[in-house]
Amino acid sequence: MAPGFSPNELSSYLVIGAILFSLGVFTVLTRRNAISVLMGVELILNSANINYVAFSHFGSGNADGQIYAIFVIMLAAAEAAVGLAIVLAIFQLFHTIEVEAAETLKE
Amino acid sequence: METPIQTDFLRWIIFLPLLGAIVNGLVGAKIQKSLGKGAISLLACAPVIVAFGLSVQALLTLQGLDPEKRFLIDRLYTWIDLGSLKVEMAFLVDPLSAVMILVVTGVGGLIHIYATGYMHDDKAFWRFFAYLNLFTAAMLTLVLGDSLLLLFVGWEGVGLCSYALIGFWYQDHNNARAGNKAFIVNRVGDFGFVLGMFLLFWSLDAQGHGTLTVREMVKWAPTIQNQMLWGIPVITLATLFLFVGATGKSAQIPLYVWLPDAMAGPTPVSALIHAATMVTAGVYMTARMNVFFSLAPATLNLIAWIGVATAMVAATIALTQVDIKKVLAYSTVSQLGYMFIGVGVGGYAAAIFHLMTHAFFKACLFLGAGSVIHAMHHEQDMRKMGGLKANMPLTFVTFFISVLAIAGFPPFAGFFSKDEILWLAYTNPHVSKFVWLLALVGAGLTAFYMFRQLFMVFFGECRADHHTQEHLHESPSVMTYPLIVLAIGALFAGFIGLPGVLGGSQFAHWLEPVIHAHAEEHGSHALEWGLMGFSVLVATFGFIIAYLMYYRGALSPERLCNLAGGFFYRLFDRKYYLDEIYQVIFVNGTLLLARIGSLFDQYVIDGIVDGSASLTRFTSWLNGLFDNYIIDGIVNAIANLTFWTGNKFRGVQTGNINGYLYGILIALVLAIIVKLRYWS
Numbered sequence: 001m002a003p004g005f006s007p008n009e010l011s012s013y014l015v016i017g018a019i020l021f022s023l024g025v026f027t028v029l030t031r032r033n034a035i036s037v038l039m040g041v042e043l044i045l046n047s048a049n050i051n052y053v054a055f056s057h058f059g060s061g062n063a064d065g066q067i068y069a070i071f072v073i074m075l076a077a078a079e080a081a082v083g084l085a086i087v088l089a090i091f092q093l094f095h096t097i098e099v100e101a102a103e104t105l106k107e
Numbered sequence: 108m109e110t111p112i113q114t115d116f117l118r119w120i121i122f123l124p125l126l127g128a129i130v131n132g133l134v135g136a137k138i139q140k141s142l143g144k145g146a147i148s149l150l151a152c153a154p155v156i157v158a159f160g161l162s163v164q165a166l167l168t169l170q171g172l173d174p175e176k177r178f179l180i181d182r183l184y185t186w187i188d189l190g191s192l193k194v195e196m197a198f199l200v201d202p203l204s205a206v207m208i209l210v211v212t213g214v215g216g217l218i219h220i221y222a223t224g225y226m227h228d229d230k231a232f233w234r235f236f237a238y239l240n241l242f243t244a245a246m247l248t249l250v251l252g253d254s255l256l257l258l259f260v261g262w263e264g265v266g267l268c269s270y271a272l273i274g275f276w277y278q279d280h281n282n283a284r285a286g287n288k289a290f291i292v293n294r295v296g297d298f299g300f301v302l303g304m305f306l307l308f309w310s311l312d313a314q315g316h317g318t319l320t321v322r323e324m325v326k327w328a329p330t331i332q333n334q335m336l337w338g339i340p341v342i343t344l345a346t347l348f349l350f351v352g353a354t355g356k357s358a359q360i361p362l363y364v365w366l367p368d369a370m371a372g373p374t375p376v377s378a379l380i381h382a383a384t385m386v387t388a389g390v391y392m393t394a395r396m397n398v399f400f401s402l403a404p405a406t407l408n409l410i411a412w413i414g415v416a417t418a419m420v421a422a423t424i425a426l427t428q429v430d431i432k433k434v435l436a437y438s439t440v441s442q443l444g445y446m447f448i449g450v451g452v453g454g455y456a457a458a459i460f461h462l463m464t465h466a467f468f469k470a471c472l473f474l475g476a477g478s479v480i481h482a483m484h485h486e487q488d489m490r491k492m493g494g495l496k497a498n499m500p501l502t503f504v505t506f507f508i509s510v511l512a513i514a515g516f517p518p519f520a521g522f523f524s525k526d527e528i529l530w531l532a533y534t535n536p537h538v539s540k541f542v543w544l545l546a547l548v549g550a551g552l553t554a555f556y557m558f559r560q561l562f563m564v565f566f567g568e569c570r571a572d573h574h575t576q577e578h579l580h581e582s583p584s585v586m587t588y589p590l591i592v593l594a595i596g597a598l599f600a601g602f603i604g605l606p607g608v609l610g611g612s613q614f615a616h617w618l619e620p621v622i623h624a625h626a627e628e629h630g631s632h633a634l635e636w637g638l639m640g641f642s643v644l645v646a647t648f649g650f651i652i653a654y655l656m657y658y659r660g661a662l663s664p665e666r667l668c669n670l671a672g673g674f675f676y677r678l679f680d681r682k683y684y685l686d687e688i689y690q691v692i693f694v695n696g697t698l699l700l701a702r703i704g705s706l707f708d709q710y711v712i713d714g715i716v717d718g719s720a721s722l723t724r725f726t727s728w729l730n731g732l733f734d735n736y737i738i739d740g741i742v743n744a745i746a747n748l749t750f751w752t753g754n755k756f757r758g759v760q761t762g763n764i765n766g767y768l769y770g771i772l773i774a775l776v777l778a779i780i781v782k783l784r785y786w787s
Contacts (some may be wrong), residue, residue, distance in 0.1 A: 029769050037764075103762025 013054035020047035111178030123154035128241035135233030150221040153235035159212035191317035217589035222375035224585035242268035273372040296355015303348030358391030373475030382469035411451025411452035418444030422552040454531040456615035461524035467596035468512040494569040498579040514554035520601035554649030562657035636682035
């Protein structure tokens with residue numbers, strides 16, 4: 001058992017959320033593939049979900065946080081759909097889905 | 108001194124000829140074309156003749172007054188009123204100027220009449236008479252002016268008219284040049300006159316009596332007797348300068364060179380201007396200023412010597428001349444010399460007397476020569492003449508009378524006037540007897556060359572070509588009548604100036620109110636008779652030599668010329684080379700100065716101007732550099748800085764989405780830190 005990290009402590013779930021968040025940010029910032037960036041965005045959203053649920057269980061005790069988590073999942077799905085549509089549009093223009101290709105706004 | 112009486116008619120003596128000149132000058136050409144030369148003649152002669160009448164009137168008026176009160180004045184208006192100088196436009200008739208205006212209008216009038224005949228064939232008839240009238244007006248201004256300044260106006264005026272009339276036939280370049288010479292040489296004399304005038308005014312003003320009115324100047328003359336300038340008495344200096352003016356106008360040494368050249372003008376001009384009137388202006392001026400000259404015995408001495416030197420030099424030159432007018436020209440210079448001898452020995456009245464008699468016989472001689480030239484179709488060389496007394500009897504008789512007068516044979520006029528001067532020269536204790544002796548020799552020479560002329564022209568065989576001989580005839584009466592009148596003058600005019608032994612000179616007595624000097628007479632009656640006889644002897648001697656040479660042919664002129672290897676002949680014939688000397692010294696000298704001035708202007712002045720222009724160009728080139736590199740550099744540098752900064756900022760926009768997100772993340776983190784740290 002890790003010191004301070006028990007499944008009964010709130011902080012452990014927050015730490016997992018933070019780890020997921022930074023992984024998500026890292027993915028967004030460094031991947032070349034546009035779909036990988038979208039996957040990173042999903043990670044970030046889900047880390048927020050974990051925070052919601054953790055606070056709902058250990059904080060207020062009612063189910064408000066868990067309801068919010070379901071809304072976020074729904075939003076993430078919609079956003080992923082829109083994002084994929086944009087990637088498709090970019091592919092039609094640039095004939096590639098590498099993020100670095102879309103640099104026509106560069107001065 | 109009494110105040111003169113104011114009259115109003117004196118101004119017309121001057122204004123009438125002036126009016127004639129203006130009318131003839133402005134519309135003369137038209138009048139000549141429409142009304143003919145007769146109208147011009149009338150227009151020109153009438154004013155002078157009327158002026159003569161007025162002069163006679165003035166004379167009679169003067170005679171009716173007491174001798175002390177014999178002054179008539181005509182004041183028109185105040186001309187100059189400046190500080191201590193007040194000059195009026197006023198004309199004064201006193202015994203001296205009365206004599207002068209009678210001579211000018213009388214002899215002038217006769218010459219005007221003569222000229223209507225002489226100039227008959229000339230197209231510019233009207234212009235001639237316009238100038239002649241203008242000259243008369245100017246000469247009368249000279250004589251009637253009551254101030255030195257007005258005299259000077261007339262002085263300049265006659266100089267101008269002399270120039271215009273000498274160069275009347277200006278189409279011939281030589282005539283124009285002669286006119287130039289006359290005017291320029293006169294100008295030199297005028298400079299002296301002006302200096303004398305300034306000096307007199309200045310010294311009188313220093314005593315508080317600055318004036319140029321002659322009567323006033325004479326009144327205050329004693330106050331400047333002792334004034335000195337540069338160690339010389341002012342009066343001596345001033346009178347010397349005035350005399351320089353006289354040498355120019357009256358053709359004395361060294362300024363006589365213009366008069367022989369002036370013979371290029373028409374003969375009536377030579378008669379009027381260069382015999383009777385203009386050349387006498389110098390003598391008149393010294394007589395007018397006699398009080399001042401008498402206060403400067405050094406000047407008087409110089410005048411006497413220059414007079415006798417001029418008389419001798421001119422007489423010797425006249426011996427060799429073959430042009431009929433040149434002989435008379437040098438004779439005039441010589442006789443003017445006699446007049447100045449008279450002035451120099453204190454005989455101002457005698458000088459004016461000789462002026463008057465000379466006007467008669469010289470004018471008669473010139474007009475007679477004019478008639479001869481006219482008859483000979485403008486031939487002037489005496490060697491081509493001869494025997495003319497048969498063809499032109501009237502001209503011959505008047506000429507003969509005048510020759511007797513100028514040679515000094517009694518009872519003709521020239522004898523009395525010339526003898527008076529010789530007598531005064533001999534008896535004046537301050538003057539060397541040598542002056543008298545040289546004057547006497549000159550008189551002998553005069554008799555010789557005048558009779559030489561008479562014999563060459565009127566006696567012997569006619570040497571002209573056949574064609575000219577056929578056309579020889581006496582002149583028309585309009586030309587011979589003036590000759591007759593003048594000859595009568597030459598005969599009888601002498602009787603008003605009888606020498607002391609025969610009753611005394613009425614003429615000198617008449618001039619007494621004006622001529623304050625009493626020429627000293629130290630001599631017995633016997634001496635006077637002796638000297639008179641001696642001068643007649645000398646004149647007769649001259650006549651005899653001329654008679655033997657040119658009438659009998661007993662003596663040969665050629666042998667006389669070749670005496671001393673022809674040296675004297677050449678010297679006289681070449682006029683003592685004076686013209687050549689003047690040309691080298693003055694004419695070429697002035698041209699050299701002009702050349703130097705021109706070079707100075709070209710190299711120095713232009714050099715400076717061009718140099719400053721180059722300097723300006725250089726400065727502006729420097730300016731340009733500064734503007735280009737420094738000013739523009741700053742402006743461009745600022746622009747470049749902006750550009751560079753913009754470039755750097757532009758780098759932010761990579762178009763790389765990952766980069767943008769990275770930036771957002773960092774900003775978020777920083778914001779959280781800031782919130783946690785500094786905001787509670």
